Amino acid sequence: MNCVYLSKHPSGATKAMQNAQPTASHFINGAYVEDTDGAPIECIYPATGKVIATLHEATPAIVDQALSAAKAGQKIWAAMTGTERGRILRRAADIIRDRNRELSVLETLDTGKPLQETLVADATSGADALEYFGGLAGSITGEHIQLGQDWVYTIREPLGVCVGIGAWNYPTQIACWKGAPALACGNSMVFKPSETTPLCALKIAEILHEAGLPAGVYNVVQGRGAVGASLVIDPRVSKVSLTGSVPTGRKVYAAAAERMKHVTMELGGKSPLIIFEDADIDNAVSGAILGNFYSSGQVCSNGTRVFVQKDIKKAFLKRLKERLEGAVMGDPLDEATNFGPMVSADQMNIVLGYINKGTEEGATLVAGGKMADLDGFFVEPTVFADVTDGMTIAREEIFGPVMAVFDFETEEEVMARANDTEFGLAAGVFTNDLTRAHRVVAGFEAGTCYINTYNLAPVEAPFGGSKASGVGRENSKEAINHYSEVKTVYVAMTPVESQF
Ligand SMILES: NC(=O)C1=CN([C@@H]2O[C@H](COP(=O)(O)OP(=O)(O)OC[C@H]3O[C@@H](n4cnc5c(N)ncnc54)[C@H](O)[C@@H]3O)[C@@H](O)[C@H]2O)C=CC1
Numbered sequence: 001m002n003c004v005y006l007s008k009h010p011s012g013a014t015k016a017m018q019n020a021q022p023t024a025s026h027f028i029n030g031a032y033v034e035d036t037d038g039a040p041i042e043c044i045y046p047a048t049g050k051v052i053a054t055l056h057e058a059t060p061a062i063v064d065q066a067l068s069a070a071k072a073g074q075k076i077w078a079a080m081t082g083t084e085r086g087r088i089l090r091r092a093a094d095i096i097r098d099r100n101r102e103l104s105v106l107e108t109l110d111t112g113k114p115l116q117e118t119l120v121a122d123a124t125s126g127a128d129a130l131e132y133f134g135g136l137a138g139s140i141t142g143e144h145i146q147l148g149q150d151w152v153y154t155i156r157e158p159l160g161v162c163v164g165i166g167a168w169n170y171p172t173q174i175a176c177w178k179g180a181p182a183l184a185c186g187n188s189m190v191f192k193p194s195e196t197t198p199l200c201a202l203k204i205a206e207i208l209h210e211a212g213l214p215a216g217v218y219n220v221v222q223g224r225g226a227v228g229a230s231l232v233i234d235p236r237v238s239k240v241s242l243t244g245s246v247p248t249g250r251k252v253y254a255a256a257a258e259r260m261k262h263v264t265m266e267l268g269g270k271s272p273l274i275i276f277e278d279a280d281i282d283n284a285v286s287g288a289i290l291g292n293f294y295s296s297g298q299v300c301s302n303g304t305r306v307f308v309q310k311d312i313k314k315a316f317l318k319r320l321k322e323r324l325e326g327a328v329m330g331d332p333l334d335e336a337t338n339f340g341p342m343v344s345a346d347q348m349n350i351v352l353g354y355i356n357k358g359t360e361e362g363a364t365l366v367a368g369g370k371m372a373d374l375d376g377f378f379v380e381p382t383v384f385a386d387v388t389d390g391m392t393i394a395r396e397e398i399f400g401p402v403m404a405v406f407d408f409e410t411e412e413e414v415m416a417r418a419n420d421t422e423f424g425l426a427a428g429v430f431t432n433d434l435t436r437a438h439r440v441v442a443g444f445e446a447g448t449c450y451i452n453t454y455n456l457a458p459v460e461a462p463f464g465g466s467k468a469s470g471v472g473r474e475n476s477k478e479a480i481n482h483y484s485e486v487k488t489v490y491v492a493m494t495p496v497e498s499q500f
Pocket residue numbers: 165166167168169170192193194195223224225226227228229230232243244245246247248249251252265266267268269299300301397399425464465469470
């Protein structure tokens with residue numbers, strides 16, 4: 001494939017890589033904490049395959065310390081007014097924006113995503129969440145319901161200690177998308193980042209405390225699945241918010257249900273993107289590129305099943321191939337790079353396995369299809385055409401840069417095929433027919449839909465999935481309902497009328 005390759009060896013990254021080791025593995029009760037008894041977690045820079053930091057998993061003692069701190073901190077935090085809480089969150093947003101470049105470099109080291117991308121999509125998105133929910137914090141209220149002379153008032157109360165568990169694709173954003181609404185409502189949080197990307201959440205905790213957050217309100221503990229599981233079942237925890245795969249979601253949801261805890265589940269997807277023959281082809285190609293190759297395809301809401309109406313298939317594929325030549329692979333810290341490596345060797349091998357399956361099962365390889373000739377875990381942006389609904393690459397989430405293009409003839413046919421999946425995270429349509437656009441969106445079985453664009457996730461809009469892709473919504477005013485509960489108070493103004 002004719003991608004542009006920049007320098008093979010990312011030499012400019014050396015200094016930043018040397019600074020990647022955090023002060024300690026965990027951030028608890030307002031300070032960095034270490035316990036070297038925990039199993040080591042090596043943080044590997046995906047563009048070189050080299051270890052840039054070594055941290056330790058939380059031991060049971062660390063988990064206990066974090067939950068005790070969160071329990072105590074929550075009481076102090078909830079006793080403050082919403083306006084006071086909001087001011088601290090907004091101050092943290094300002095600090096994040098001031099340090100955007102430093103935080104973006106760290107996000108790039110943690111994930112391998114190009115700096116070109118992290119400068120605009122990660123710390124800035126985290127700051128948006130803190131600013132938005134900081135702004136809302138003072139207006140989280142109950143209501144007054146008049147009942148003749150009597151009346152009811154409701155109080156919107158925090159849930160208590162919330163646990164956030166993150167995936168590896170957006171470590172800064174996920175730490176903030178969970179933390180900001182939780183804290184705005186008066187909860188505290190213990191956040192466990194993915195073991196693959198342990199660095200960024202620690203910085204968020206540090207900045208929140210620099211902004212004035214009381215100790216214990218936002219804590220970070222490191223660890224693999226077992227640490228996450230131990231947090232979920234602890235009786236001090238009222239709510240769990242997970243971003244991860246569907247199989248992990250099922251386990252966490254079941255463990256939480258057993259103990260009647262609140263949950264938000266942001267899980268995987270295999271989202272459809274339908275391109276009708278009347279669509280603006282260049283715009284549709286841009287949508288398909290954004291919806292498949294941003295973050296090297298490691299985005300949960302990606303539109304990986306691209307249904308193209310038969311008459312424009314040739315033109316679509318031709319234009320797509322031309323546009324793929326604009327992919328610039330190489331050192332992710334070079335701002336000219338726009339396509340980075342997979343997060344890990346494991347993820348690269350999973351993706352290469354799916355590419356082999358696609359070829360074996362008879363799809364036509366249009367572009368890419370192999371590792372790039374670079375250090376690190378690079379897989380070329382890959383496009384398969386002539387994909388049919390039963391193929392493995394049509395059914396399973398790949399979480400890499402692999403676009404599957406399907407042909408279709410009628411709207412009725414494509415809608416049935418688009419919805420024929422256990423997932424329901426996102427869905428998109430490109431068409432210039434206004435009525436059809438809204439009809440199609442109404443028919444999608446998905447939580448987050450797009451008309452003539454794809455994958456935008458502003459903090460003001462609810463984000464999340466239906467079917468196996470999740471429970472609850474992140475961002476927007478919706479998130480407030482998922483991090484608080486309502487207490488109803490009936491006030492009688494007249495004597496009680498009892499039956500005897
Ligand atoms: N819907 C959404 O908003 C998003 C969903 N994702 C999904 O995340 C997945 C990729 O991320 P991964 O980190 O590989 O997912 P994963 O499911 O392997 O891990 C997610 C997190 O859960 C933890 N975990 C694993 N087992 C656990 C258990 N039994 N109890 C508690 N915690 C446990 C992991 O340590 C990690 O922090 C993809 O399927 C993707 O679609 C990713 C980003 C956004």
